[in-house]
Amino acid sequence: MxxxxxxxxxxxxxxxxxxxxxxxxxxxxxxxxxxxxxxxxxxxxxxxxxxxxxxxxxxxxxxxxxxxxxxxxxxxxxxxxxxxxxxxxxxxxxxxxxxxxxxxxxxxxxxxxxxxxxxxxxxxxxxxxxxxxxxxxxxxxxxxxxxxxxxxxxxxxxxxxxxxxxxxxxxxxxxxxxxxxxxxxxxxxxxxxxxxxxxxxxxxxxxxxxxxxxxxxxxxxxxxxxxxxxxxxxxxxxxxxxxKKIPLRVISPYNGISMGVFPADQFDGYIDSVWNKYTGGSAAKTVVARTTGPTQGFTGAVSGTDLVFTRTGAGGTVTFAKPTTMQAYQAWAPTVSPAGDADLQTGAGELMTMVQATLMRTTMLASNSISACPATTAYYRNAPVNMYSKTIHxxxxxxxxxxxxxxxxxxxxxxxxxxxxxxxxxxxxxxxx
Structure with missing residues (x-):
């Protein structure tokens, strides 16, 4: 939920x-x-x-x-x-x-x-x-x-x-x-x-x-x-x-990229694997999600370099361009069509949170339902593990x-x-x- x-x-x-x-x-x-x-x-x-x-x-x-x-x-x-x-x-x-x-x-x-x-x-x-x-x-x-x-x-x-x-x-x-x-x-x-x-x-x-x-x-x-x-x-x-003294801090991966101490392509391989899995158009290669409010159901698949979610029933799409490692760690906004649909915009906001969370916890390959909440033992198990977030938790x-x-x-x-x-x-x- x-x-x-x-x-x-x-x-x-x-x-x-x-x-x-x-x-x-x-x-x-x-x-x-x-x-x-x-x-x-x-x-x-x-x-x-x-x-x-x-x-x-x-x-x-x-x-x-x-x-x-x-x-x-x-x-x-x-x-x-x-x-x-x-x-x-x-x-x-x-x-x-x-x-x-x-x-x-x-x-x-x-x-x-x-x-x-x-x-x-x-x-x-x-x-x-x-x-x-x-x-x-x-x-x-x-x-x-x-x-x-x-x-x-x-x-x-x-x-x-x-x-x-x-x-x-x-x-x-x-x-x-x-x-x-x-x-x-x-x-x-x-x-x-x-x-x-x-x-x-x-x-x-x-x-x-x-x-x-x-x-x-x-x-x-x-x-x-x-x-x-x-x-x-x-x-x-x-x-x-x-x-010489105690450490000042540990910084997040995206700040590490900006500072030049963390590789800018560190997460690229996992992103490629996710995009490859959901390419093809068959039911077995789709992402599903349910959001709250009037928007409800979405089905997603990769088209070209975009992950495109289509709203069930009322139509409309929410499109995520393939992210860089930096974008994945920061979260990146989708485009919405039609842009003036307020309910679709709300659903897009929820989808954005789910996409980042399932990428960061590396559960997006293990399960195609990005709105599901598995046991926390499923988080940070699949390579590449986000050691920063895993350690903080x-x-x-x-x-x-x-x-x-x-x-x-x-x-x-x-x-x-x-x-x-x-x-x-x-x-x-x-x-x-």
């Missing part, structure tokens, strides 16, 4: 996981007065975010940003006051400084597309052209303007959430003005810090709920890096840093994680949701046990 959360992410998850659309930070000196003025105007409600620092590292900085009514804000003070970003193309350092403290609390506001960055040793640096902050990159040594990337050698990671009014229909046992808090810790781009997030609130029946995601084991980080190195080339090349809490953009297909993502949130806890597990 495709989850509602997968559908919501179908055309947005890559931008959300890799993107710079939303941000919040710690105010540069002198901004406190402006932050208080803005807070008074927007009246953002807050909940306490407690950060438990078990990392074993000192000089911790926390940077929180998000959007409210289309404007980007950052948390300028632990009490929850917020400020807007300057319109600046120059890098500025952001982050609330907490030194060696083992536990700190910040009031985090009700905002959408929020990220909570934790860095050690130094603050992260951001540009904010048009008042929208940039995304700190751990997978490129150069910044977009050709200079040095000020964040590449910084130890950091993040988790993300959206908190806002629950769209209609509101579950009947909740108040009409109920809010929801949905979030995850993503490894779509990289894994740097072993974070465990905890949401406290109520469930849809208004019963107390405490939900977690991320990494619970104190040994998770050490084991992930050890497994990636043991996997050999090209996987060990995704580990960044660590010659192996050591994640309940083995739920985001090793690629649409990893929530068949409910394998780390996202969790509560209503009426009252508390958030973020635990940074040890870095080198």
């Amino acid at each position: 495709i989850s509602f959360k997968t559908l919501a992410r179908a055309f947005a998850v890559l931008a959300f996981a890799c993107a710079a659309a939303v941000t919040i930070a710690v105010a540069p000196s002198g901004a406190a007065g402006a932050a208080q003025d803005i807070q008074a105007k927007v009246h953002l409600r807050t909940v306490p975010l407690t950060i438990v620092n078990r990392s074993g590292r000192g000089k911790m900085f926390v940077f929180v940003y998000g959007t409210y009514n289309g404007t980007s804000y950052y948390v300028a003070h632990p009490a929850g006051t917020v400020s807007t970003f300057p319109n600046s193309t120059s890098y500025q350092a952001y982050g609330l400084a907490f030194g060696n403290k083992k536990k700190v609390t910040i009031r985090v506001p009700e905002m959408m597309n929020t990220r909570v960055y934790v860095s050690y040793g130094r603050k992260l640096k951001f540009t904010s052209a048009g008042g929208v902050p940039s995304t700190p990159s751990g997978w490129s040594q150069s910044d977009p303007t050709g200079g040095k990337n000020p964040n590449f050698r910084t130890l950091f990671d993040w988790f993300e959430y959206s908190w806002g009014p629950q769209p209609a229909p509101v579950p009947p046992k909740l108040p009409a003005n109920a809010t929801y808090l949905n979030g995850n810790q993503t490894q779509v781009d990289m894994f740097g810090l072993p974070m465990l997030f905890t949401f406290v609130g109520v469930d849809a029946n208004n019963n107390p709920a405490t939900l977690r995601g991320g990494f619970k084991s104190a040994k998770a980080r050490k084991r992930i890096f050890a497994a990636m190195k043991k996997a050999g080339a090209p996987w060990k090349r995704l580990v960044i840093g660590g010659r 192996r050591y994640a809490y309940k083995r739920l994680a985001y090793g690629f953009g649409f990893d929530d297909v068949c409910n394998q993502g780390s996202d969790q949701q509560v209503f009426q949130p009252t508390r958030v806890i973020l635990t940074i597990q040890p870095l080198n046990k």
Whole structure:
């Protein structure tokens, strides 16, 4: 089954996981007065975010940003006051400084597309052209303007959430003005810090709920890096840093391709095998899928270099061009005909999530039903195994994680949701046990 959360992410998850659309930070000196003025105007409600620092590292900085009514804000003070970003193309350092403290609390506001960055040793640096902050990159040594990337050698990671009014229909046992808090810790781009997030609130029946995601084991980080190195080339090349100190991070395969440390044709052979299997037009050489909503059934076959899905009954096609290795790891959008068919567009979004998930888990040759959810023992068994995603899942809490953009297909993502949130806890597990 495709989850509602997968559908919501179908055309947005890559931008959300890799993107710079939303941000919040710690105010540069002198901004406190402006932050208080803005807070008074927007009246953002807050909940306490407690950060438990078990990392074993000192000089911790926390940077929180998000959007409210289309404007980007950052948390300028632990009490929850917020400020807007300057319109600046120059890098500025952001982050609330907490030194060696083992536990700190910040009031985090009700905002959408929020990220909570934790860095050690130094603050992260951001540009904010048009008042929208940039995304700190751990997978490129150069910044977009050709200079040095000020964040590449910084130890950091993040988790993300959206908190806002629950769209209609509101579950009947909740108040009409109920809010929801949905979030995850993503490894779509990289894994740097072993974070465990905890949401406290109520469930849809208004019963107390405490939900977690991320990494619970104190040994998770050490084991992930050890497994990636043991996997050999090209996987060990995704580990960044660590010659004299602990590694900074392990980056995803597509970021490894961009950085020149991972082969651009690594997955080509499997893609060729899939396209060959579903070429020929016979019933034995078709892909089938069922989507939710009015679209329902699809049958797919390779025509030329395209994988073409035809909708059952109402007609219309969803066409996937044969992808490169990079496109497969990132997910790539199909073309839809007729383009103006809203139901078909919805179905295309679901198909996109299924195609990427079955390629990444190398189950697309083993089963021609891409909407089926086999036992998780079927994932990452058939060569070439995605060792990055397999390793992240192996050591994640309940083995739920985001090793690629649409990893929530068949409910394998780390996202969790509560209503009426009252508390958030973020635990940074040890870095080198």
